[in-house]
Amino acid sequence: MTALATERKPRLFTVEVNTTYCKGCEICVQVCPKNVLAMNDRLKANVVNLKDCTGCLNCEIYCPDFAINVEEVEANA
Numbered sequence: 001m002t003a004l005a006t007e008r009k010p011r012l013f014t015v016e017v018n019t020t021y022c023k024g025c026e027i028c029v030q031v032c033p034k035n036v037l038a039m040n041d042r043l044k045a046n047v048v049n050l051k052d053c054t055g056c057l058n059c060e061i062y063c064p065d066f067a068i069n070v071e072e073v074e075a076n077a
């Protein structure tokens, strides 16, 4: 098997939680397939495992309070 000339770099994302808007419903934690989010002791969503984020946008779409923003980080050439 021949090695590919270029390797595909993993896509990276930022996940930001607006804790003013977050009401602690935990929906984002439940819909994240990669366990990127968890509730903290103030009952706010918290990013705990950013490296596994696939950018699926479930958390952003399902948050009823528009408290999550997911963005892809542009890779440096």
Ligand code: SF4
Residues within 6 Å of the ligand: 017, 021, 022, 023, 024, 025, 026, 027, 028, 029, 044, 045, 062, 063, 064, 065, 066, 067, 068
């Ligand atoms: S879904 Fe939105 S409001 Fe609910 S815990 Fe997550 S960030 Fe907070």
Ligand code: SF4
Residues within 6 Å of the ligand: 015, 031, 032, 033, 034, 035, 036, 037, 052, 053, 054, 055, 056, 057, 058, 059, 060, 070
């Ligand atoms: S974008 Fe998808 S993988 Fe990333 S934190 Fe949100 S639900 Fe999880």
